[in-house]
Amino acid sequence: MDRRHFNTGLAASFGAVALNSSLGGPARAAYRGPNVVIVRFGGGVRRSETIDPQRTYAPYLLNSLAPRGVLVPDMQIADIEGMDTSHAEGTINILTGRYAAWRDATQELLLNKIEPTSPTLFEYLRKAYDIAPHEALLINGEDRPQEEFFSFARHNKFGGDFRAEVLSLYRYKRWLYGKLLEENGSDEVLAGQLRDSIRKIEKHELPGRSPRANVRLDAFWQQWREDYRDDGFVNPRGDRLLTELAVRAMRKLRPRLMMINYQDPDYVHWGNASHYTRAIAIIDQGLQRLVNEADRLDQYANNTVFVVVPDCGRDSSPLKELPFQHHFNTRSAREIWTLVLGPGIDSGRVLDHTVDQTQIAATIGAVMGFKAGYSEAGAIDAVFS
Numbered sequence: 196m197d198r199r200h201f202n203t204g205l206a207a208s209f210g211a212v213a214l215n216s217s218l219g220g221p222a223r224a225a226y227r228g229p230n231v232v233i234v235r236f237g238g239g240v241r242r243s244e245t246i247d248p249q250r251t252y253a254p255y256l257l258n259s260l261a262p263r264g265v266l267v268p269d270m271q272i273a274d275i276e277g278m279d280t281s282h283a284e285g286t287i288n289i290l291t292g293r294y295a296a297w298r299d300a301t302q303e304l305l306l307n308k309i310e311p312t313s314p315t316l317f318e319y320l321r322k323a324y325d326i327a328p329h330e331a332l333l334i335n336g337e338d339r340p341q342e343e344f345f346s347f348a349r350h351n352k353f354g355g356d357f358r359a360e361v362l363s364l365y366r367y368k369r370w371l372y373g374k375l376l377e378e379n380g381s382d383e384v385l386a387g388q389l390r391d392s393i394r395k396i397e398k399h400e401l402p403g404r405s406p407r408a409n410v411r412l413d414a415f416w417q418q419w420r421e422d423y424r425d426d427g428f429v430n431p432r433g434d435r436l437l438t439e440l441a442v443r444a445m446r447k448l449r450p451r452l453m454m455i456n457y458q459d460p461d462y463v464h465w466g467n468a469s470h471y472t473r474a475i476a477i478i479d480q481g482l483q484r485l486v487n488e489a490d491r492l493d494q495y496a497n498n499t500v501f502v503v504v505p506d507c508g509r510d511s512s513p514l515k516e517l518p519f520q521h522h523f524n525t526r527s528a529r530e531i532w533t534l535v536l537g538p539g540i541d542s543g544r545v546l547d548h549t550v551d552q553t554q555i556a557a558t559i560g561a562v563m564g565f566k567a568g569y570s571e572a573g574a575i576d577a578v579f580s
């Protein structure tokens with residue numbers, strides 16, 4: 196008996212039991228809208244090195260992709276007293292449609308564990324529609340385990356039941372250590388080391404946020420392990436790794452909503468400008484690969500909206516001792532942009548008015564057919580065709 200017949204049979208005998216909802220709530224509708232891929236052009240980038248035709252290090256974004264959609268050159272992060280223009284903050288602005296919708300849950304000094312307090316796009320989508328956990332994905336960088344906490348909000352009407360699953364090297368290691376422990380339990384020394392590593396990871400976790408068992412993700416990591424085993428070829432690192440994870444996810448997990456948190460331009464914190472511009476070029480290549488893959492795969496072709504948006508900008512004062520910083524709420528750290536393209540979105544247009552970073556959430560809600568009820572800003576209506 197397959198699952199569909201099993202469910203039909205049970206539904207027939209028990210009446211109005213919500214069988215298509217594993218959460219026990221009312222039955223949720225099947226999702227029939229387009230896929231959405233959010234590309235965080237992140238680690239903080241300025242307009243000048245991304246969307247300025249004279250100075251761009253992202254030629255694919257500007258010359259090939261922008262003509263397929265609506266480029267919004269003037270997106271702003273609001274100038275709010277005391278607000279930090281940074282990666283976690285910007286990402287939560289995008290995901291929740293609100294400013295300062297987070298709390299720092301850490302007890303320790305110099306560690307930030309920021310979690311959203313307002314529902315994320317993943318939660319709105321999964322609460323409104325019958326979307327499996329592996330169909331809402333967050334793709335994170337390996338050295339930012341604190342971004343794991345963006346997968347759902349601390350919120351009594353939403354939260355962990357509607358979470359996104361996370362793909363990252365950090366998440367892979369967590370899975371792998373558990374597997375290795377199963378396989379090598381009799382080797383006392385190795386088992387001890389593995390238990391230590393697992394304890395370290397668990398120590399990082401916030402209450403109620405441990406990953407849940409998921410057979411689709413087990414299969415995903417099993418395949419990853421086979422392809423990148425110790426004596427085989429080495430997995431890509433940095434933002435190239437994020438592209439690899441995202442492309443694989445599209446092939447094997449078919450997410451309906453996926454956010455890719457690129458981050459490497461941020462290495463410029465250490466002062467080397469070429470790290471910054473090279474990282475922009477690598478994200479641009481990643482973007483090209485993602486779009487090519489979407490154009491190629493049946494379930495994504497002509498049915499996928501891309502939203503490309505930075506988490507924050509960067510300083511432009513040439514007088515600063517360390518250039519290219521972003522934490523100080525300066526004008527160019529608040530000046531970003533967005534590009535939206537796909538079915539239902541206009542093409543070949545450049546928007547001539549100012550929009551706000553918190554409008555992304557309601558815009559994606561309008562694309563996918565849910566209301567981002569706690570967003571404080573409306574959709575960017577002008578992008579729709």
Ligand SMILES: [Zn+2]
Pocket residue numbers: 238239281282461464521
């Ligand atoms: Zn930074």
